[in-house]
Amino acid sequence: MRAVAACILLIILVWAAYTDRRKHIIPNCVSAAALLSGLYLHMINGTWLTGLIGLAAAAGITMIPYGLGKLGAGDVKLFLSLGFVMGPAVLILMFTTLVVLAVGLVFAWILKGKDKSFYIPLAPFILAGYLILGGVVFVSKLVS
Numbered sequence: 001m002r003a004v005a006a007c008i009l010l011i012i013l014v015w016a017a018y019t020d021r022r023k024h025i026i027p028n029c030v031s032a033a034a035l036l037s038g039l040y041l042h043m044i045n046g047t048w049l050t051g052l053i054g055l056a057a058a059a060g061i062t063m064i065p066y067g068l069g070k071l072g073a074g075d076v077k078l079f080l081s082l083g084f085v086m087g088p089a090v091l092i093l094m095f096t097t098l099v100v101l102a103v104g105l106v107f108a109w110i111l112k113g114k115d116k117s118f119y120i121p122l123a124p125f126i127l128a129g130y131l132i133l134g135g136v137v138f139v140s141k142l143v144s
Contacts, residue, residue: 006134008037009085013127016078020123026074031081038085050087058083058090075122082126097122097129 016030042051058079065071083090104125 005037005041005085009034009082009130010134012037013123013130016123017121017127020074020121024119024121026072026078026123028074028077031074031077034078034081034085038081041085047087051084054083054085054087054090055080056083057088058094061091061094071122075126078123078126093126093129093133096132097126100128100132101125 012030012034015033016026019030020026038051042048062071062076062079066073066076079090079094082093086093101120101122105120108120
């Protein structure tokens with residue numbers, strides 16, 4: 001069941017990254033799809049509390065940048081739905097995304113100069129963080 005959930009999240013994140021990169025928006029239906037998959041997963045496994053803890057963790061972290069105007073509403077909704085699906089593990093995803101984003105910003109500043117006016121879609125970095133985490137988990141299972 002975990003493999004199915006991981007594949008569904010991958011598809012949703014690819015969809016989010018594509019629309020965020022092309023249209024600079026993450027449609028509500030993308031976040032709703034993640035949320036619905038989380039509802040289904042928690043209904044089957046009976047892990048509602050884990051989902052709610054992840055949702056609360058994602059909300060606590062994303063509300064500050066959103067309030068400061070540094071994070072879009074689509075990004076917040078995507079992180080909230082991912083928090084519900086992944087539970088507290090969403091914190092690891094958020095940290096990995098932050099590291100990947102920092103590396104991406106360094107390259108963007110090198111290529112475009114230190115002009116702060118350019119737009120950087122967050123969803124592709126969330127996808128990259130998810131893929132990195134999946135690779136780390138996969139390799140750790142192979143090693144152990």
